[in-house]
Amino acid sequence: MDILLAIAIMALGAVVLGAALGFASVKFKVEGDPLVEKIEGILPQTQCGQCGFPGCKPYAEAIAKGEVDINLCPPGGMEGVQKLADLLGREVKELEAEEKPKQVAIIDENTCIGCTLCIQACPVDAIVGAAKQMHTIIAPLCTGCELCLPPCPVECISMEAIGENLDNWKWKYPVVEIKAAVLQKAA
Amino acid sequence: MLMNLFKFKGGVKPPTNKTQSLTLPIAQAPLPSRLIVPLHQSIGGTPRPVVQAGDKVLKGQLIGKADGWISAAVHAPTSGSVLEVAMHVQPHPSGLDALCVVIEPDGKDEWIAHGPLDYAAMTPEAVREHLQQSGVVGLGGAAFPTHGKLTASKTVPMDELIINGAECEPFITCDDLLMRERAEEVVRGIGIFRDLLQPKKVLIGIEDNKPEAAAAMRAAVDALNEPFLVIQVPTLYPAGGAKQLIRVLTGKEVPAAKRSTDLGVQCFNVATAYTAWRTIAYGEPVVSRLVTLSGNVHAPRNYEVLIGTPMGELLKLAMPHPDTDGIVMGGPMMGFLVPNDQVPVIKATNCLIAHSARVFPPKAPEMPCIRCGACAEACPHELQPFELYWFSRAKNFGKTQEYHIFDCIECGCCSFVCPSRIPLVQYFRFAKSEIWAREREKNAADGAKTRFEFKLLRDEREKAEKAEKLAKVAAAQAAKKAAEAAAAAESGTAAVETDTAPVTAVDAEKEAKKAAIAAAVARAKAQREAAPARNTAAVTIEQQHAIDDIEARRAVLEPAPQTSAAPPAEKAE
Numbered sequence: 001m002d003i004l005l006a007i008a009i010m011a012l013g014a015v016v017l018g019a020a021l022g023f024a025s026v027k028f029k030v031e032g033d034p035l036v037e038k039i040e041g042i043l044p045q046t047q048c049g050q051c052g053f054p055g056c057k058p059y060a061e062a063i064a065k066g067e068v069d070i071n072l073c074p075p076g077g078m079e080g081v082q083k084l085a086d087l088l089g090r091e092v093k094e095l096e097a098e099e100k101p102k103q104v105a106i107i108d109e110n111t112c113i114g115c116t117l118c119i120q121a122c123p124v125d126a127i128v129g130a131a132k133q134m135h136t137i138i139a140p141l142c143t144g145c146e147l148c149l150p151p152c153p154v155e156c157i158s159m160e161a162i163g164e165n166l167d168n169w170k171w172k173y174p175v176v177e178i179k180a181a182v183l184q185k186a187a
Numbered sequence: 188m189l190m191n192l193f194k195f196k197g198g199v200k201p202p203t204n205k206t207q208s209l210t211l212p213i214a215q216a217p218l219p220s221r222l223i224v225p226l227h228q229s230i231g232g233t234p235r236p237v238v239q240a241g242d243k244v245l246k247g248q249l250i251g252k253a254d255g256w257i258s259a260a261v262h263a264p265t266s267g268s269v270l271e272v273a274m275h276v277q278p279h280p281s282g283l284d285a286l287c288v289v290i291e292p293d294g295k296d297e298w299i300a301h302g303p304l305d306y307a308a309m310t311p312e313a314v315r316e317h318l319q320q321s322g323v324v325g326l327g328g329a330a331f332p333t334h335g336k337l338t339a340s341k342t343v344p345m346d347e348l349i350i351n352g353a354e355c356e357p358f359i360t361c362d363d364l365l366m367r368e369r370a371e372e373v374v375r376g377i378g379i380f381r382d383l384l385q386p387k388k389v390l391i392g393i394e395d396n397k398p399e400a401a402a403a404m405r406a407a408v409d410a411l412n413e414p415f416l417v418i419q420v421p422t423l424y425p426a427g428g429a430k431q432l433i434r435v436l437t438g439k440e441v442p443a444a445k446r447s448t449d450l451g452v453q454c455f456n457v458a459t460a461y462t463a464w465r466t467i468a469y470g471e472p473v474v475s476r477l478v479t480l481s482g483n484v485h486a487p488r489n490y491e492v493l494i495g496t497p498m499g500e501l502l503k504l505a506m507p508h509p510d511t512d513g514i515v516m517g518g519p520m521m522g523f524l525v526p527n528d529q530v531p532v533i534k535a536t537n538c539l540i541a542h543s544a545r546v547f548p549p550k551a552p553e554m555p556c557i558r559c560g561a562c563a564e565a566c567p568h569e570l571q572p573f574e575l576y577w578f579s580r581a582k583n584f585g586k587t588q589e590y591h592i593f594d595c596i597e598c599g600c601c602s603f604v605c606p607s608r609i610p611l612v613q614y615f616r617f618a619k620s621e622i623w624a625r626e627r628e629k630n631a632a633d634g635a636k637t638r639f640e641f642k643l644l645r646d647e648r649e650k651a652e653k654a655e656k657l658a659k660v661a662a663a664q665a666a667k668k669a670a671e672a673a674a675a676a677e678s679g680t681a682a683v684e685t686d687t688a689p690v691t692a693v694d695a696e697k698e699a700k701k702a703a704i705a706a707a708v709a710r711a712k713a714q715r716e717a718a719p720a721r722n723t724a725a726v727t728i729e730q731q732h733a734i735d736d737i738e739a740r741r742a743v744l745e746p747a748p749q750t751s752a753a754p755p756a757e758k759a760e
Contacts, residue, residue, distance in 0.1 A: 045636045055639060166227070
């Protein structure tokens with residue numbers, strides 16, 4: 001009799017706990033892959049497609065699946081590669097392409113014919129203008145992805161490196177000067 | 188006046204070096220050969236230039252219009268002509284350029300029409316607005332637009348208004364002399380702040396190494412019959428830091444990530460009160476300030492200096508010794524070497540110290556940290572600089588924030604006491620600006636991501652809308668075809684035709700679409716030719732010339748638009 005009671009209690013426990021687990025798995029279901037989100041947080045969100053994927057999210061998904069290397073994002077630079085390597089426990093690799101300084105697109109407004117092609121190409125809605133109206137770049141929103149360059153029929157868009165200015169200037173890492181010790185001449 | 192004073196932890200007592208520049212009264216600096224007035228002189232938006240090269244300006248004329256609420260106007264410091272509005276090196280540790288208005292004085296120093304304001308009749312809003320338009324900013328060093336601090340909190344009652352005359356940095360004496368010589372105007376200025384903020388008490392804190400200034404201020408307060416308390420605080424660097432002075436005078440400690448107004452306290456510098464009074468009582472905008480010239484010079488003294496005066500030219504008045512090799516702006520604890528001697532005096536410039544190896548002997552080389560904890564004892568904010576140092580040095584920025592790096596006021600006490608002579612503050616500045624840069628980048632990336640996602644969503648929606656429209660047209664066409672087929676069936680040829688009906692429907696649909704596009708193109712063309720541009724109705728002759736030029740250029744580029752128009756048309760099909 002005792003043994004039956006024990007089995008019944010264990011069975012009851014199993015049912016209750018199983019129901020709780022089942023409920024939790026539905027209630028606290030994690031939407032999407034948290035790893036993809038983490039990877040996407042590291043990617044610079046320029047949406048430039050230089051990695052061969054149409055945007056940062058598809059690239060992040062591909063990395064999470066382990067399909068591609070982590071060194072395909074030139075705007076992220078070596079720092080980005082390092083961070084991805086730390087996150088994923090993969091080896092740091094040299095960047096595939098050359099690392100470029102941060103840039104911003106500039107439209108030569110005298111040459112612009114107002115064709116709206118660059119507006120359609122811009123992934124981050126950083127160009128304003130309308131058909132037959134002059135277009136211009138909203139510089140603070142521009143990610144410097146260069147996607148507006150090829151569609152322009154009159155080649156009026158150029159990329160300009162963002163130099164150091166008072167708004168983005170940073171204090172430098174203190175340099176410890178190492179001075180050569182004065183050699184004492186043997187007497 | 189006996190009052191219970193409080194203490195802040197830490198602090199240091201560097202040699203004050205104030206007596207040198209205190210022997211002589213304030214003198215007026217002569218007009219310099221030219222004035223370089225930076226537009227960005229206060230925290231907040233950069234004022235927009237309202238003059239251009241060749242313009243004649245009068246003293247006090249607006250040259251930079253405030254951009255936004257937290258921003259203060261900039262005025263011409265003397266009469267003359269504008270040589271250029273161009274980039275010039277700034278008195279900033281970076282040595283970078285910013286937009287400046289360069290004025291060549293005409294020697295007449297002729298004021299623009301100005302006069303006293305009817306202060307009694309002004310609303311508080313009008314006073315704040317006037318202070319902003321007159322370019323009144325905090326002259327203690329941070330240069331925060333003063334009007335932005337003069338709105339009392341709606342939730343917290345204003346208990347104390349603190350007026351900062353502590354001037355704790357060595358070498359600097361401009362506030363001391365201002366209080367000695369112009370105490371009455373300072374007290375009247377404090378009266379304006381009092382009227383706007385309605386505090387319960389007004390406390391004027393002055394370090395006890397300035398008895399003359401304190402006596403002059405007391406006399407002025409008594410003469411004007413104001414209920415302000417002049418309190419002498421112990422001389423201890425950095426007693427003049429806003430949070431330290433608040434602590435000493437009220438015992439209130441401003442927590443991290445909160446402002447003093449959240450505790451019912453507001454703090455202003457004495458020189459700020461002085462300029463506020465000048466601008467109300469005389470209508471004079473801020474075009475000059477007191478600057479202490481000291482250090483490696485023959486004749487240290489305080490001068491009333493026009494904003495924009497090149498520092499090298501100004502320092503010559505104090506006759507620097509020949510071994511002078513640089514100019515420090517600010518005091519020896521928080522100041523920095525300016526990039527060159529052509530940089531101008533700005534509203535935040537309280538002191539220029541001629542630098543030489545004699546006044547500031549070169550530091551012995553930096554040694555490893557021995558974790559003695561002297562920096563933690565000296566820190567007036569009760570931080571642990573040695574821990575912050577490790578983490579800043581290792582670029583472990585998350586950890587530096589855990590140790591509250593943003594509470595650091597960069598006063599330099601830790602570097603001052605460090606037996607290993609580690610430039611601690613430089614490490615903290617590096618870490619702070621790195622954290623800020625990352626924050627900026629992160630915000631930019633997040634913004635780009637949301638805009639990109641929205642664009643994708645929009646593209647999807649547009650595609651869906653287009654598909655829906657096409658489906659509707661197709662359905663209509665099919666219905667028409669079916670009706671036709673039905674009609675044909677009635678006439679007897681139905682059996683053969685029904686099989687081919689769907690095919691012809693699709694063809695017809697395509698035909699209709701093509702026709703519609705052609706019609707749209709024709710309509711657009713007709714519209715373009717028929718409708719004259721609205722903005723060309725009333726143009727001046729110059730504008731007409733400009734338009735003609737553009738049309739000529741457009742004629743050259745005429746083939747281009749047509750080639751450009753092709754791809755979207757294809758896409759539409």
